[in-house]
Amino acid sequence: MHIVIMGCGRVGSALAQTLEQQGHTVAVVDQDPTAFRRLGAGFGGRRVTGVGFDQDTLREAGIEEAGAFAAVSSGDNSNIIAARVARETFGVENVAARIYDPRRAEVYQRLGIPTVATVRWTADQMLRRLLPSGAEPLWRDPSGAVQLAEVHASPAWIGHKVSRIQDETGVRVAFLTRLGEAMLPTSQTVLQEGDLVHVMMRTDEIDKVEAAFAEGPEEAHA
Secondary structure, three states: OEEEEEOOOHHHHHHHHHHHHOOOEEEEEEOOHHHHHHHOOOOOOEEEEOOOOOHHHHHHOOHHHOOEEEEOOOOHHHHHHHHHHHHHHOOOOEEEEEEOOHHHHHHHHHOOOOEEEHHHHHHHHHHHHHOOOOOEEEEEOOOOOEEEEEEOOOHHHOOOEHHHHHHHHOOEEEEEEEOOEEEOOOOOOEOOOOOEEEEEEEHHHHHHHHHHHHHOOHHHHO
16 A cells, blocks of 8 residues: 655654555655655655645655545644645545644544644553553543443452453453453453453543452452
């Protein structure tokens, strides 16, 4: 796939290098030609100097044959404008924009523009490490009705199957993190000590879900 990246800061350059290592062709757009130094001498993609939402600049970067576009410059407005141009003018299917203002991110998400809310994501990641108990959201759908969250499971759940956890808590276990590696469980997967549990649930049921995970299986407190 050909991928165009707007912004050659730390995120944009790291993204470009990773994508190229995975076998994709990459073009990076930035107004500052010195920013391309971050890509290193081994980067084989295009370096395009210009404004990332300018149509001629995007054409030079190969937007017309691109399968994806990432707007990761330092400006929220520029990122959103560029994302909209890529999607609406050039019909790029996979588009994402980095947004610093979490309130704007929610608005654009509802408009159908996938966003990565940098400040909100970082704050949530810090909270998960400072306050490991309870459920911390990792993702919410645009309406806010459903969310993916990491939940703190009582040791009483260790040794029980995912199917039972789902039946008694009312959630869908999306994935587990075991020994630092993510894994997709089956209904027969058994929870082990140290597993991190990530679940899909209704936002209005958070309190009930947290209580169920904190209390353990029904037999443990019958």
